[in-house]
Amino acid sequence: MPERVCLFQGQRYYQLKRACLRRGVLFQDPHFPASSQSLFYRRCPPPGLTWKRPREFCKDPRLFVDGISSRDLHQGSLGNCWMVAATSCLATEPSLWKKVIPDHTEQEWNPKRLDLYAGIFHFRFWRLGCWTDVVIDDRLPVGQDGALLFCRSGSPREFWSALLEKAYAKLNGCYEALEGGNTAEALVDFTGGVSEPISLDREVLTHHSDRRRALFQTLARAHTRQALITCYIRPAEGEMVESVLDCGLVRGHAYGITAVRKMRLGEQFLGVCGTSRVHMVRMRNPWGTADWTGAWSQGSHQWQQVGRSEREKMGLTVRDVGEFWMEFEDFCCYFTDVMVCRLAEKALLWPTSHWKEVRCPGEWAPGPGRPPGSIPLLKGPSKHEDQRGLSREGERGPKGDRKEDQLGKRQRDGTTWGQRNKAGGGKGGEKITRKERQESNFRDGLRGIMWDGQVDKNSRCGGCINHRDTFLYNPQFMFEVQGQGDEVLICLQQEDRRIRRREGGGDNLPIGFEVLRVEVNRMTRVHCVGEQAASSVYMDSRSVALRVTLGPGRYTLLPTTFQPGSTGRFLLRLFSHSHVHLRELKEDLPSPSIWQCCVPQPCMVTTVHLRRASGLGQPKQTAPDVYAVIRCENDTIRTHVFKQDSNPEFNTKAIFYRRQPDTHISIELWCHGWLWDTMLGGARLQTGDVERGRTRPGTKWQISDNLFIPVTMDSRRYLLQNMQNPPQVSTPVLAFSKLLMCALPIAQIAIGAVFLRDCPQQHYIPIYLLVLGTFALLLGVLSCLPCAREPEDGGNSTLSTICNVWNSMVSFFLFCWFIAGNVWIYSIYPANYNQTQPNMPYFFVAFGRLNSTLQDSHCVPLLA
Known part of the structure; x- marks a missing residue:
C-alpha cells in the first residue's frame, strides 16, 4: 500500500509543471523566491550574489552524471556538514534515495526534448509520520567567483545535490536555518527511520x-x-x-x-x-x-x-x-x-527477528478555552535550572559542527554502551539517570522556581515526573507486551522548529518520556503514579530514543516536555520484534454499559497486586504448571501459565470498578493439565477491612497449610467521586423532571383508555399503550419514594436494595416492551396507507419522539 504524501505549502508538482509547459515559461517559485529572504534571516548576502539556472552554467546540465554516488557531494560555505554527511549515506542505497528523489528519470534533463523542461523539481522528506513533497524551481545561488555558493557536485554538469539542498532549505525556512544540526535529524528526514x-x-x-x-x-x-x-x-x-x-x-x-x-x-x-x-x-x-x-x-x-x-x-x-x-x-x-x-519494515511476512513499527501522533495542548502558549511556565534560573535532570544541546557554531559535537555530550548524561550492559534488567540502564534527576529536584526543593500558573486536569501538557501534581495531565498511550517479554525501541519525535528561527524561535523543547507498568486489564487513563518500568533522558533534541527490555504485561507511556505548559505536536513510535498495538488513552472512566438504566453504577475502584506464591511443589515431585485467577463481581483476570514453577512470581496487577463494595474478591491457584485443570486452593479478600485500614498492604493471605500469597489491595471510593464529579441538580429542576416522568405515562394511559374500542385497524394498540403507561408511571412513582435513596453513610439498606432490584426489573421490561411494540407497530401498516387521517399526536404520545418523526398511521382520527 503506498504511503501517504503531504503537499508542502499546497504546491502540486505535476499541476504546476503542466501549467508552465502550456504557457511556455520556466517555473518561478513564489514561496521561495530568488532573493535574500530565501538565503539568510540574520546575515547579509555576500557581495556579487546572483541566481542562475543550470543551463546558464553549462550547455548540457544533468540531474545525475554516471549515477549517484557519495563522491558527488562537496560542502559549500554553509555550516551544514551534518546534512551533507547524511546525504552521502543516502546516496549509497538506491531504494532510499529514490524515495527522496521521486520520478528521477522523468525529472532528468532531456537534451532531445527541451520543450518538456519547465525548470521545476520536487523532492520528498519524512516529517512526523508522512512524506512531504517539496516543489522548487531550478534557480541556484551563485557567488562572485561564478561557482555555486552552497553544496555542489564533483562534476560541473551534475546538480542533484544542489537542488536537494535547496528543497531541504525551503522545508526549513531558508538556507541559514540549515546551520547547526546533527546527522540523526537528516537521516530521519531522508529515510523515515x-x-x-x-x-x-x-x-x-x-x-x-x-x-x-x-x-x-x-x-x-x-x-x-x-x-x-x-x-x-x-x-x-x-x-x-x-x-x-x-x-x-x-x-x-x-x-x-x-x-x-x-x-x-x-x-x-x-x-x-x-x-x-x-x-x-x-x-x-x-x-x-x-x-x-x-x-x-x-x-x-x-x-x-x-x-x-x-x-x-x-x-x-x-x-x-x-x-x-x-x-x-x-x-x-x-x-x-x-x-x-x-528503517521501518512494511512487509507482512518479515522474519520474527526483524523490527515491527507502530506509531501514534499526539499533541501537548492546553485545556479547552486556553490558546496555545497561554499557560505560564516555571520561572526561575534558566541557565542552571536542573543540569542533572535536563540535558541541553550546545551552542551552534558557525559551521554547524559544534552541534554535531554536542550529540555525544548529551549522551554522557544518559547511558553509554558499557553502562547499559552493566545495568541490565528491564530499565535499559536508565536507573542512574532517573535517580539523579529525582534527587536533584526533590532534595533541592526546586529552589528559586515559582509556579506562576495552573495546568488543569483537562490540559495535556503537565511536564515531567518532577512535577507530580501535573505529570499525569500529559497524553497517555497504552501498549501490551506478550509472551515472556520483548525488547522494544521507543522513539519520541517532536515537530521540527527550524522554520521558526526567522521569528526568533526555532529551539527544540526539552522532551522525554516515562513508561509505567499498569494493571493488566486497564483501559482508561492513569490517575496515580505507579511502578516505573523505564525512563528516558530529557534532551532539547528533535527526537529521544530508548531501547529497553520489558517483561510481559500492560504499560502506559507518557511523552512529556520537561516543564509544564509547553505545547507542540509530536509523534510516538514503538519498534518491537512482535506485533504491539499502541493506542492513546482518552477516557478517565470505562464507557457506561448499555444496561446502565438497569444496573447500579460503579462506586469504588479497587486495585489488586498479586505478587507471588510459594510452597507449591511437593518433595520429590515435579513442580506444577500453575496460573492464578482473580475474580471480582463479574470480572475475571487470569495470569499466564508458569511452567514447572513451585514459587511463581506473578507480579500481576488488576483494577476493578466495583458496584458492590461489600462483596469479596477471590484469588484462585490452578494447576494446568493436559485434559483439565485442577484447583490448588483459593482465598477470599474482604475489601471492607482494607478500606477501613484494618489490613495493611502486603498482607500474606493463606490459601492452604503451606501456601501464602502476598497481595496488595488499594480501594478508593473517593477516586470515582472526584472523577465523575456529578453536578448537584437544583430542587425546581428535579421537581419538574419528576412531574414530567409522571405526566407522560398518565397521557399514555388516558389515550389508551379513551380509544380502547375505537381502533378499526388494530385494537391491541390501546392495550399496548395502557401497559406501557402503567409500568412507566409505577417506575416514576417509585423513584420519588425515600426507599430509592442511598443512605448517607454510603451503605446499602435492605429496603433500598429491594427498590433498586424492582426498578431494574421494571426498566428492563419497559425497554423490551418498547422495542417489541415498535417492531410490531411498524409491521402491521401497509405501504399505501391513507395519509389523510390526522393522527400524528396519537403516535407522538404513544411511542415518543423516535416514532413521531418516522411514520404516520390511519388507526383512529383524533378529535374528529
Whole structure:
C-alpha cells in the first residue's frame, strides 16, 4: 500500500509543471523566491550574489552524471556538514534515495526534448509520520567567483545535490536555518527511520572483550537489516573540530559504516593478524580529505600479505573511493559515538527477528478555552535550572559542527554502551539517570522556581515526573507486551522548529518520556503514579530514543516536555520484534454499559497486586504448571501459565470498578493439565477491612497449610467521586423532571383508555399503550419514594436494595416492551396507507419522539 504524501505549502508538482509547459515559461517559485529572504534571516548576502539556472552554467546540465554516488557531494560555505554527511549515506542505497528523489528519470534533463523542461523539481522528506513533497524551481545561488555558493557536485554538469539542498532549505525556512544540526535529524528526514544514538565508553570497551563483542553483534544485526550507521569522534575539551589525529581520522567528521564482517582467517594468516578470527568494519569518509593509516589501511603490511583474490574471497573489498577497513578493536579505541538509523519494515511476512513499527501522533495542548502558549511556565534560573535532570544541546557554531559535537555530550548524561550492559534488567540502564534527576529536584526543593500558573486536569501538557501534581495531565498511550517479554525501541519525535528561527524561535523543547507498568486489564487513563518500568533522558533534541527490555504485561507511556505548559505536536513510535498495538488513552472512566438504566453504577475502584506464591511443589515431585485467577463481581483476570514453577512470581496487577463494595474478591491457584485443570486452593479478600485500614498492604493471605500469597489491595471510593464529579441538580429542576416522568405515562394511559374500542385497524394498540403507561408511571412513582435513596453513610439498606432490584426489573421490561411494540407497530401498516387521517399526536404520545418523526398511521382520527 503506498504511503501517504503531504503537499508542502499546497504546491502540486505535476499541476504546476503542466501549467508552465502550456504557457511556455520556466517555473518561478513564489514561496521561495530568488532573493535574500530565501538565503539568510540574520546575515547579509555576500557581495556579487546572483541566481542562475543550470543551463546558464553549462550547455548540457544533468540531474545525475554516471549515477549517484557519495563522491558527488562537496560542502559549500554553509555550516551544514551534518546534512551533507547524511546525504552521502543516502546516496549509497538506491531504494532510499529514490524515495527522496521521486520520478528521477522523468525529472532528468532531456537534451532531445527541451520543450518538456519547465525548470521545476520536487523532492520528498519524512516529517512526523508522512512524506512531504517539496516543489522548487531550478534557480541556484551563485557567488562572485561564478561557482555555486552552497553544496555542489564533483562534476560541473551534475546538480542533484544542489537542488536537494535547496528543497531541504525551503522545508526549513531558508538556507541559514540549515546551520547547526546533527546527522540523526537528516537521516530521519531522508529515510523515515528512527535514529538510536549509542555513546561508547572507550575504556570499558577496550578492556572488556564481552562488551566489545556485544556492541559488534548489535552493529552487525543493524547492518544486516539495512540500517544506516554513522559514527564520529567527539572532540574533548580543548581539542579542535576538524583536527586530524596521527592515525588519519578527523575529529568531528561523520563517517559511515558500510560493512560489518567477522572473518575466519586460515592458518597462513596467523603470522599477519596474530589470530584466526578478526572483527572488521568498513568505513567511508565522505569528505575524502584524510584516510585511516593504522592496521589494515591502504598499503599496510597486512594487505601486502593478502592477495586480491583472497581479499575478494573473504569479502574484504572496497566499493568506492574514501572507503577503508579497520579492526573493530581499533574502532572502539578511537570513535566515541555511533548513530544507528533503523528503517521501518512494511512487509507482512518479515522474519520474527526483524523490527515491527507502530506509531501514534499526539499533541501537548492546553485545556479547552486556553490558546496555545497561554499557560505560564516555571520561572526561575534558566541557565542552571536542573543540569542533572535536563540535558541541553550546545551552542551552534558557525559551521554547524559544534552541534554535531554536542550529540555525544548529551549522551554522557544518559547511558553509554558499557553502562547499559552493566545495568541490565528491564530499565535499559536508565536507573542512574532517573535517580539523579529525582534527587536533584526533590532534595533541592526546586529552589528559586515559582509556579506562576495552573495546568488543569483537562490540559495535556503537565511536564515531567518532577512535577507530580501535573505529570499525569500529559497524553497517555497504552501498549501490551506478550509472551515472556520483548525488547522494544521507543522513539519520541517532536515537530521540527527550524522554520521558526526567522521569528526568533526555532529551539527544540526539552522532551522525554516515562513508561509505567499498569494493571493488566486497564483501559482508561492513569490517575496515580505507579511502578516505573523505564525512563528516558530529557534532551532539547528533535527526537529521544530508548531501547529497553520489558517483561510481559500492560504499560502506559507518557511523552512529556520537561516543564509544564509547553505545547507542540509530536509523534510516538514503538519498534518491537512482535506485533504491539499502541493506542492513546482518552477516557478517565470505562464507557457506561448499555444496561446502565438497569444496573447500579460503579462506586469504588479497587486495585489488586498479586505478587507471588510459594510452597507449591511437593518433595520429590515435579513442580506444577500453575496460573492464578482473580475474580471480582463479574470480572475475571487470569495470569499466564508458569511452567514447572513451585514459587511463581506473578507480579500481576488488576483494577476493578466495583458496584458492590461489600462483596469479596477471590484469588484462585490452578494447576494446568493436559485434559483439565485442577484447583490448588483459593482465598477470599474482604475489601471492607482494607478500606477501613484494618489490613495493611502486603498482607500474606493463606490459601492452604503451606501456601501464602502476598497481595496488595488499594480501594478508593473517593477516586470515582472526584472523577465523575456529578453536578448537584437544583430542587425546581428535579421537581419538574419528576412531574414530567409522571405526566407522560398518565397521557399514555388516558389515550389508551379513551380509544380502547375505537381502533378499526388494530385494537391491541390501546392495550399496548395502557401497559406501557402503567409500568412507566409505577417506575416514576417509585423513584420519588425515600426507599430509592442511598443512605448517607454510603451503605446499602435492605429496603433500598429491594427498590433498586424492582426498578431494574421494571426498566428492563419497559425497554423490551418498547422495542417489541415498535417492531410490531411498524409491521402491521401497509405501504399505501391513507395519509389523510390526522393522527400524528396519537403516535407522538404513544411511542415518543423516535416514532413521531418516522411514520404516520390511519388507526383512529383524533378529535374528529
